[in-house]
């Protein structure tokens with residue numbers, strides 16, 4: 155019979171790497187299992203921006219450039235990072251006609267040099283945590299894919315692709331958005347399925363982008379499109395995503411890059427990499443991320459974008475809670491209750507609950523590209539700088555709230571469409587997505 159670990163962590167993304175680091179520092183007998191061969195290489199699409207500008211899940215992250223650490227002051231821990239780093243100053247909504255709504259911008263002078271995020275090498279950041287875990291005695295199994303999980307009276311048993319078994323008093327599942335462990339244990343039962351989402355990205359060199367250090371997000375295109383700098387100077391990332399599996403994301407990127415002003419920006423650019431696509435089955439966040447001594451952290455309990463810090467924080471808290479359970483000799487739900495209370499207070503109640511009712515109408519079903527150009531053209535002043543997705547939505551909503559009268563007077567046709575879009579029943583949105591995508595049982 156295989157040895158019994160205090161805790162086994164599955165998945166070496168930000169959530170699992172952090173959990174493994176804490177388990178090692180706390181002296182637990184721990185293992186980290188990752189299906190990839192190279193734990194420090196991220197192929198799954200991710201823009202890799204650490205959002206630091208404001209409270210996210212009740213944390214206000216800050217970068218310490220001298221100590222080379224990201225500091226999480228409210229939760230009380232740091233992450234060492236001596237890799238490449240770039241400031242990101244804002245989020246711009248871009249339209250097919252080349253209009254921009256700016257939430258922050260590259261500063262004109264030093265005094266205004268306040269970043270809202272930092273672009274990092276996420277794989278390297280995870281590798282630092284994994285190395286720290288290994289230095290503290292955590293066993294690392296890479297190239298190992300967990301495909302079964304079962305509860306026995308005194309442990310959880312994981313089985314890998316070669317049939318080997320691993321036994322843990324607890325398991326922390328940090329296996330990402332399509333969590334197999336979550337599915338095997340029935341965590342998806344009762345979750346509302348929001349659709350199948352696919353993303354892909356290409357990397358370019360030689361593009362000439364104004365205000366390059368901002369993330370640009372397209373509205374009014376057939377798919378979601380975005381442009382962002384990459385961590386390597388001169389490298390640029392163009393992505394497309396859709397809830398409709400029939401959409402050709404490559405064609406959407408081509409369309410974006412042949413429209414002005416993007417065509418001019420990319421005139422001399424060369425595509426050098428095609429970052430792999432990801433296909434995610436998205437459901438609303440899980441309310442209680444614990445069952446049968448398995449704790450879920452990060453995307454495995456969320457939708458697909460709890461974010462890098464949003465995966466690191468539960469990884470940190472879950473590993474501490476497992477430590478508490480072992481010290482107290484309570485190898486059960488009561489033992490790890492600090493994790494569940496923390497998750498409910500900082501993740502589920504303030505954010506997750508709201509997402510449980512997400513699923514808004516598709517803008518392109520109501521508004522033409524020309525309508526969106528008109529609307530974006532109304533916002534002439536830069537809005538509050540932010541990279542926080544929730545704040546972006548509420549800031550834009552507030553800006554348009556103040557413009558409704560003007561829209562009603564100038565373009566009653568658009569006003570009517572906006573009202574119809576607002577009252578579009580959520581069930582129809584979800585039904586369309588499930589028909590467009592593959593209706594699956596989670």
Ligand SMILES: Cc1cc2nc3c(=O)[nH]c(=O)nc-3n(C[C@H](O)[C@H](O)[C@H](O)COP(=O)(O)OP(=O)(O)OC[C@H]3O[C@@H](n4cnc5c(N)ncnc54)[C@H](O)[C@@H]3O)c2cc1C
Pocket residue numbers: 164165166167168169170187188189190199200201202203204205298299300301328329330331334353393432451452453454458459460461462463465
């Ligand atoms: C298009 C896109 C852009 C994004 N951009 C940003 C951004 O700019 N900033 C930001 O903060 N967040 C961003 N995110 C979100 C971010 O990528 C995730 O929220 C974050 O990586 C979640 O971390 P995690 O540790 O929970 O899971 P993951 O990072 O997904 O890690 C899961 C790990 O588990 C491993 N694994 C999976 N199954 C198994 C198995 N059965 N056995 C063993 N190992 C397994 C995987 O190989 C992987 O290494 C983006 C997401 C998308 C889709």
